[in-house]
Amino acid sequence: MSIRFSSTLIAASVNFKSSKNLNSNRSRNCRFSVRSCVSESHHAHKLVLEVKERLAKDCTSLPLGKYGRDDEDMILWFLKDRRFSVDEAIGKLTKAIKWRHEFKVDELSEDSIKAATDTGKAYVHGFLDVKGRPVVIVAPAKHIPGLLDPIEDEKLCVFLLEKALSKLPAGQHKILGIFDLRGFGSQNADLKFLTFLFDVFYYYYPSRLDEVLFVDAPFIFQPIWQFTKPLVKQYASLVKFCSAETVRKEYFTEETLPSNFRS
16 A cells, blocks of 8 residues: 555656646747747848838839838838848839839729729629638639720729728738639630739739639630749649639638629
């Protein structure tokens, strides 16, 4: 009896020490993680200030304010996209700010894109998906190249992106794109607009796309994708071919499902 009792005490002591050591390790790891995050945040802020100072010195013609050369949130986003390479971020950021100014992004409105909107070819869905992402839905079968001036389609594209990004909830930074390819035919193919679309996402709205769904893509779409896939480079990994049923079951609830995907 004495031996058993002693063994129990020893075991309990060992378990207590092990538990204490484990909690101590967790505490140290937690403190290390917090220090690491603080250090990374401090480093990132220093790089933001460096970019800001260089733009103020070398690019005085660029506008100020939101989406301008002193917009720290925008600078940080481009730094993250370029893996915190200051030179690369400045190059891409300068191009994006110039483009926004020349394209007059801030002047776009519902009225200015009405002709393109009325076609029903693209819109921002009224609800977030199950992952909390704003959703842009495109129906390429309703796009007829040459029906409108190409600039009208480009304005629609940019306006919808701006609208989707304005709906980002706290903690979310990216959007979902859904291309409903049902009914798509060769008459809807528009490589010139696709080139513009890729430029927009790569140069002006980098890393804003989280996922792109190609829904019920017909056979005729395959060679178009194979041609354009090398052009989009790493963004090709964001593409997922799926069915309308997958969209219904995996991306929305019954209440938030887009009307064109209801059975």
